[in-house]
Amino acid sequence: MSKDWSVNQAWLDEAVQVGVKAIILTVDSTLGGYREADIVNNFQFPLPMGNLAKLAEASQGLGISDIYAAAAQKILPEDVKRIADYTHLPVIVKGVQDPDDAEAAIQAGAQGIWVSNHGGRQLNGGPASFDALETIAKRVDKRVPIIFDSGIRRGSHVFKALASGADVVALARPIIYGLALGGAQGVQSVVEHLNKEFRITMQLAGAQTVEEVKKAKLIRH
Numbered sequence: 001m002s003k004d005w006s007v008n009q010a011w012l013d014e015a016v017q018v019g020v021k022a023i024i025l026t027v028d029s030t031l032g033g034y035r036e037a038d039i040v041n042n043f044q045f046p047l048p049m050g051n052l053a054k055l056a057e058a059s060q061g062l063g064i065s066d067i068y069a070a071a072a073q074k075i076l077p078e079d080v081k082r083i084a085d086y087t088h089l090p091v092i093v094k095g096v097q098d099p100d101d102a103e104a105a106i107q108a109g110a111q112g113i114w115v116s117n118h119g120g121r122q123l124n125g126g127p128a129s130f131d132a133l134e135t136i137a138k139r140v141d142k143r144v145p146i147i148f149d150s151g152i153r154r155g156s157h158v159f160k161a162l163a164s165g166a167d168v169v170a171l172a173r174p175i176i177y178g179l180a181l182g183g184a185q186g187v188q189s190v191v192e193h194l195n196k197e198f199r200i201t202m203q204l205a206g207a208q209t210v211e212e213v214k215k216a217k218l219i220r221h
């Protein structure tokens with residue numbers, strides 16, 4: 001989200017125009033994490049990236065720090081309502097790690113909660129997203145669906161996330177790794193492999209349907 005509401009409006013207009021079904025508002029990264037590997041590797045973002053072009057324009061510069069400087073530094077519950085009112089689309093709040101924040105998002109009109117720690121790429125030392133999931137799911141209590149990500153690498157991870165209260169599980173880096181190694185076919189093979197592992201886990205754990213997975217009891221140590 002940009003500090004400049006007219007930039008946000010332009011993005012939202014474009015999203016509505018192309019027929020998106022929901023807006024995901026990321027609330028956990030108003031600036032980039034401190035990534036030493038990026039410094040060592042002299043990593044530069046390949047700017048301008050299509051999805052950030054408008055923000056780059058508004059920041060009148062193309063460095064990633066300029067782009068972050070143009071990003072909203074405070075994202076509030078009112079923003080959820082403002083986006084929903086503007087687009088008439090469901091708003092999903094992404095980057096939730098605390099039950100109180102999930103509650104605030106729902107009270108503000110969020111129609112989905114995305115439990116995520118940004119793949120651990122932002123706040124180094126923050127809790128594992130999975131450890132936050134169960135208490136958030138209890139608080140949400142099925143009022144809205146829960147999406148979960150950060151660290152899903154195996155079908156058994158999908159199983160555990162669903163059994164801990166997630167309705168949907170999302171992936172980022174495994175998809176990017178597949179893409180880098182084998183293009184569309186690489187992505188497809190990652191998804192197929194994950195599904196295969198998930199089905200094996202389901203059968204071995206005695207769950208015949210996803211609804212049964214959601215009722216599975218995990219033993220925690």
Ligand SMILES: Cc1cc2nc3c(=O)[nH]c(=O)nc-3n(C[C@H](O)[C@H](O)[C@H](O)COP(=O)(O)O)c2cc1C
Nearest residue numbers: 026094116118119149150151152170171172173174
């Ligand atoms: C290269 C890269 C770029 C990302 N960019 C964004 C972003 O612009 N907005 C966002 O909400 N999350 C972003 N994320 C975080 C992912 O959406 C996701 O929450 C996280 O990576 C999930 O963990 P996983 O990679 O372990 O599956 C990015 C992740 C990666 C790896």
